[in-house]
Amino acid sequence: MKIVIVGNGVAGVTCAMTARQRDPHAEITIVGGETDYFFSRTALMYSFMDRMTRRDLEPYERKAYAEQRIALRRDWVIDHHADAKTVHLSSGATLSYDKLVLALGATPNRFGWEGINDVKEGLVHFVSMQDLDACERLTPSTREAIVVGGGLIGIELVESLLHHGIKVTFLIREPYYWPVALGREEGDIVTEQLRAHGVDVRYMEEMKRIEVDAAGRVSGVLTNKGETIPCQMLGICVGVRPSIDRLKAFTDPPQLSRGVVVDETLQSSLPDVFACGDCAEIQPIEGRSYIEMIWYSAKRQGRHVAANLFGDQLRYAPPIFFNSSKFFEVEYTTVGEVMSLPEGTPTLFRKHPTKPLCQRILHNGDRVLGFNMLGSRWNHEILERWIRERRSPAWVVAQLADAQFDVEFGRANLASCIQRELPLAKELSR
């Protein structure tokens, strides 16, 4: 069997490795246009900050691919013929397949800001290896930078730029940091962190117009408050969308919507064509379609597709949601439906009087629904189990220490946290 995987990100490579375990004889080829080898996108910032070399970002030793007999091709797939079952590469080569997996990942969003078409230099994103190249090229000639968009990638870019001694202004449209995932109180803790590190963070302030100098390099940004902030580098981190632009030019594209539309077995509208990871828009039989744009899901979906390539017809169902991140020194763990809960959901909010340490336990009076933990380490496996077991909020608070995952001798002191009832406030509407 010939398996061709487009995209050498985590979804594609996990799929290939899993497929190899399943079938020792399959011919497996991964085509990826971005880099020669799979690298960890999540660690881009550590390379930017000189904590790792680019080679260190590669999760597998290079010889592992040969050992697993997975052929790697550095190329872009630019066309697809469904009847002939072939894909065409930008180098002119053609690959035929029995099963095709699209693991195309995501592309940064750009909106139609005034002046954006005049920009020739100084505008960056922070998603691909080429973005990192651009950031590194511009850093030495940058004293002031502006980062637009208050999400996870934005704050990582801010941290990296600070490391290089650049003065950063952080423009965030929302009233506080990352309201889609954090409550107001957690958001405020992150704001404190940002300010303590010298970031000029501005909420409810948006970019209106991009100014450029004579050479076309970004020179400043006019905000909706009427102020022009000077900068030599502009980081745009306003979310990502599935990388389906190339597919639109295919002879036989699969059905596309926001992403590559797949059913619950991760199969697209075309026979023997699958999709997984950031590019897959999953359309359940009933209910709304969704795209999971996180590392863990990409990995899980990659494994899932690998099984279905061999006809397993497994239906993909995401487990209880979890995620984690780190805002400067403050670690963050979330489990359960925090994002999707409506404003006003009752929560037990526990906060240390002085330290950036808090826990939010969301519940419906009867059982816990989710956790948002900031400032210490938590075992999401246990928190997840409590949600599944429909534990009461009082029970969970009593057992909370069992789920701590801090280093030895370094357990966060939960007893010193002050607990209060606090309905979830999102303040999304201005």
Next chain:
Amino acid sequence: MIRRTAAGLFLHDLKNRGLSAWTLSLLLIAFYGILYFGQYYWTPDNPCTDNASCYSEGAVCEAGACLRESRIERGQDWLYRTATVHIDELGWKLGASVDAAARPDGTLARDENKNGLIDNWEHFGNRWTVYGMLYTLGILLGGAWICFKYRHNRYQIVRTGVVMMVQTSFAFSLPILLKFFHKPEYYFSYMWPLKIDYLDPRNFAYYGEGLVLWGFFASLAVVPVMTLLYGKRWYCSWVCGCGGLANTFGEPWRHLSNKSSNAWKFEKVAIYTVMGVAFFSTALWFASAVLPESSSLHAAATGTRKWYGLVVTASLSGAIGTGLYPLGGTRVWCRNFCPMAAFLGIIQKLGRFRIRVKKEMCISCGLCSKYCEMGIDVRSYAQAGLSFTRASCVGCGMCAEVCPRGVLRLENSAKVDPQDLSLVSFLDESWKGAASSVAAKI
């Protein structure tokens, strides 16, 4: 990307095998060369009464002076002589000043003590005192830096605090005090097979039966029990001076350890070879002690002593182990050659220590592998969601510290986890079978 400030460029160069790193490495190796091999060219004619009083010089007592065979063999060399004389003299002065502080009237400087013996100045203070002081200083200054840098991490603070205390007391002050009171120079923080002399019958008379018994008890009872309970970390990163220096002064270079699977293969061959040699040598020394003088075993025992000292102690643990910090990372010795580490590692695999991995939470960033001083590819376990125990892991806790997603935790638990690392065993989960068969054996 490197920070384009002068300090940034220099630090990058020093930490990433640049010119300054090579220079520092050469200087360190030269320092060790003089320290260890200088004595083969020049020996102070220390006054002595018996072989025991020449022990710390590794020499024999002849006509009232400590004399070394090699001195006769090789003659003298002005470079080594000057360097060694100066270092020794510095040590002498150090010893003298301690003594002067203790005995303000200065009367006992070269007087007879109450047992009628002459004080052996050169034994009290010599180049090893200078070395010990520099070493201790490295651990104290580096340790203070670690405590500051990782001030948010209590494990690092407690661990570093203990290492600093053990170094200043058991590994530096106490041996000097012991000499001061005319007791054998004994380092309670070291034990066989790292300090292989402690179970060498030749030295039993010098140490006396109390210390010899302690030596046996420490190596054969304390070490295994502690390691079964807490893993080898109790020794390698809480007590041992080699580990102590690596984790304090060596901090800037910890990430240089080689993470490739080939490096792991080399490690396994090298470290178990040295362990074998250490065990074999000890057995030989015991055999030669009980067999008659004329036995050819005797010559073999003398030969192994000399070569073990030269190759393992002086070259591998000293010159290469520390000298290569700026090029090969801080644990070259501990990872590849230390017989104690090999011994502890085997016990660790049977014990309770493990690194617990939270399932599915790893983002494969690789910081854990990068900053593992033992060159363990921690990421390969973490991204597979598998808790693990590796023989070489010294439990420094740095993988857990740097992990931005809080995936890893060091713990002592009763569970048996995979020992093997191969992509295939992770993918097909065959390690589970291996783990359960280990469980069945215990």
